[in-house]
Amino acid sequence: QQQVKQSPQSLIVQKGGISIINCAYENTAFDYFPWYQQFPGKGPALLIAIRPDVSEKKEGRFTISFNKSAKQFSLHIMDSQPGDSATYFCAASLDYGGSQGNLIFGKGTKLSVKP
């Protein structure tokens, strides 16, 4: 019930292409869904986040699509660039009190963008 399932495990995309990473969750009480980007040797950094009252959120080339009924959300990276090559983690948490920081992470997707 507390799991967040992420796919694919790895992804290779050509420069300029669209990268799509999918996540699914089980706990319907989750109400905060962030995506984190992690470069080798660095800690995860917040990329973009969404709450279930909206179906889509866009920030620059990054878009989260959220399907509450299917309990799924996805990250789309438009015009993918070699600098986007990193590991991406989806996460979910309960947004009340201090629980927003108790993030349940997916297993990560290693994205490689080929020039």
Added chain:
Amino acid sequence: EPEVTQTPSHQVTQMGQEVILRCVPISNHLYFYWYRQILGQKVEFLVSFYNNEISEKSEIFDDQFSVERPDGSNFTLKIRSTKLEDSAMYFCASSFDSDANTGELFFGEGSRLTVL
């Protein structure tokens, strides 16, 4: 840009030894966290800390683990008697608020713990 700093970056220890990992959160942040990432696996929540006490802890955070904020700047994770399976990257994180809109977690670069 303010950042979360962690020390040491890498520590090698013998099984059964005590280890203390140190973190300096961002100065005006009020919520503090420890996460760990076993090599090649997902990031896992260990504990959250607010107002000088533990707010939440996971099943991983058993009696061998403890956290402390000994002064106004440091936040430490202690593992009393390390086991081989404690080998992982440990991330400290902090946030200003607990609200999702303003409570972005900022992660440090991690402390790699190797238990031999």
